[in-house]
Amino acid sequence: MKKTVDNLNNLYKPTFENTDKMTKFLGSHCVDHALDFHYGHRIKINEKFTNELYPIPLFRFKLQGIKTEVFFDVYTNKNYIGYIKLYPKKEELLSFNIKIFESLKYLVYGFYNYQEKINFENLEEARTKIEQSKENKFIIYADFENLEQIFNIVEMLSVRPNKRFSMANYKCECGHYITVDAYNGSCPVCGKDSTFKRKFATKCPVCGTNGLKDQYGRGECDKCGWIFDPFVEEQKDNVIYPNLISLNKAKKLYSEGKPFEPNLDEFIEALNCYSEMQFEYNGIYYAVEFVSNGEDEYDIELYNSKTGEAFIFKTTDDFKNNAKVEGKLLKDIWEETTDRYWLQ
Ligand SMILES: [Zn+2]
Ligand SMILES: [Zn+2]
Known part of the structure; x- marks a missing residue:
C-alpha cells in the first residue's frame, strides 16, 4: 500500500507543480477559473501502462467568452504534458483567429460528429465548410509540450485589466472549486456571481435607505429603485445615465409618492x-x-x-x-x- 501511495505521489508531483503555476498565471491575468478533475486516462506506473481510470486535473475557464479546458496529464513525455480544448460555437469559430494555434499541432472538429474535421490550410474552404456544417458547436484541440505554449494562448486571448485586484477561492453552489478576481468574478462553470464580488455600503441619495454599490459606484436601491451612479451626484439637476430623470426630480417625486x-x-x-x-x-x-x-x-x-x-x-x-x-x-x-x- 505504502509503495502504491509513494508511486502515486511521484506520479502526480510534476502535474501538480504545473497546475500550481497555471493557477498563479490565470490569477495574474484575472481569468476566473475552476480546478476540476477528469477521469478516463491510462497512466504509467513503474514503466507499465495500466488501463485503470485515473483522475487528471483540469482547468475550466473562458477565453473571449469561449468555454475552455486545459488538462494536465499524469502520463507525460518530452513532447506532451497535457492538452487544451476550446468549445466555440459556429459564429465564434468563424471569427476565431486560428493562427494563435499555429505553433501547435491542433485539430478542429464538430462537437457531435468527431469525423467532421475542419482543415484550416485554406481559410476560404474552412470558412465555407464551417458555414455549411450542420454542427453548431466545435472543438479546437491541441496537445502541448510545455506551459509556455498554454500561457501564450491565454495571453493572446485574454484581456488583463489594469486595475488592482485580489483573487478569491471558494466552493461554488455548482460544486466546483473556483478562483476568481474578487472584483468582477463569476463562476466560470455555472456563471453565478461570486459571493466575494466586492460590494460597498452606501446610502440611497433619493430615499436614504442603506444599500450596496460595486467598485464603480453602481448599484440599485431596493426601496425606491433609484440606480446609484457616482456622476449623478455631481450633477443633481441633469438626466445622466443610467437614470431617466435627474436626482433632484427623483427626490421630489419620491416625496410626493409618485413613480420615477x-x-x-x-x-x-x-x-x-x-x-x-x-x-x-x-x-x-x-x-x-x-x-x-x-x-x-x-x-x-x-x-x-x-x-x-x-x-x-x-x-x-x-x-x-x-x-x-x-x-x-x-x-x-x-x-x-x-x-x-x-x-x-
Ligand atoms: Zn458555479
Ligand atoms: Zn432609494
Missing part, C-alpha cells in the same frame, strides 16, 4: 444622452433616435415599429412641438405613454 417617470423634456434630455429612446402608446412601440442626415448633422427620427413609418424632425424643439402619434400631438398625450426607456 420622465416628462417629455426629460425624455428629450435622456435622448441627448443615449441617442436612442423608446416609448409605448396604445400597445405600439415607438423608437426615437438620432439619425445622420448625410451632412455631418443629426436629425431626430420617430419610428413606428408596427407600420414602419418614420418621421424626421430637425431639432429637439421641432420634435417636442410637432411630433404626432395616431394623429395626436405627442406633447398632449405624453402622460398616456408607457415604457419610456432607452431603446431595448
Whole structure:
C-alpha cells in the first residue's frame, strides 16, 4: 500500500507543480477559473501502462467568452504534458483567429460528429465548410509540450485589466472549486456571481435607505429603485445615465409618492444622452433616435415599429412641438405613454 501511495505521489508531483503555476498565471491575468478533475486516462506506473481510470486535473475557464479546458496529464513525455480544448460555437469559430494555434499541432472538429474535421490550410474552404456544417458547436484541440505554449494562448486571448485586484477561492453552489478576481468574478462553470464580488455600503441619495454599490459606484436601491451612479451626484439637476430623470426630480417625486417617470423634456434630455429612446402608446412601440442626415448633422427620427413609418424632425424643439402619434400631438398625450426607456 505504502509503495502504491509513494508511486502515486511521484506520479502526480510534476502535474501538480504545473497546475500550481497555471493557477498563479490565470490569477495574474484575472481569468476566473475552476480546478476540476477528469477521469478516463491510462497512466504509467513503474514503466507499465495500466488501463485503470485515473483522475487528471483540469482547468475550466473562458477565453473571449469561449468555454475552455486545459488538462494536465499524469502520463507525460518530452513532447506532451497535457492538452487544451476550446468549445466555440459556429459564429465564434468563424471569427476565431486560428493562427494563435499555429505553433501547435491542433485539430478542429464538430462537437457531435468527431469525423467532421475542419482543415484550416485554406481559410476560404474552412470558412465555407464551417458555414455549411450542420454542427453548431466545435472543438479546437491541441496537445502541448510545455506551459509556455498554454500561457501564450491565454495571453493572446485574454484581456488583463489594469486595475488592482485580489483573487478569491471558494466552493461554488455548482460544486466546483473556483478562483476568481474578487472584483468582477463569476463562476466560470455555472456563471453565478461570486459571493466575494466586492460590494460597498452606501446610502440611497433619493430615499436614504442603506444599500450596496460595486467598485464603480453602481448599484440599485431596493426601496425606491433609484440606480446609484457616482456622476449623478455631481450633477443633481441633469438626466445622466443610467437614470431617466435627474436626482433632484427623483427626490421630489419620491416625496410626493409618485413613480420615477420622465416628462417629455426629460425624455428629450435622456435622448441627448443615449441617442436612442423608446416609448409605448396604445400597445405600439415607438423608437426615437438620432439619425445622420448625410451632412455631418443629426436629425431626430420617430419610428413606428408596427407600420414602419418614420418621421424626421430637425431639432429637439421641432420634435417636442410637432411630433404626432395616431394623429395626436405627442406633447398632449405624453402622460398616456408607457415604457419610456432607452431603446431595448
Ligand atoms: Zn458555479
Ligand atoms: Zn432609494
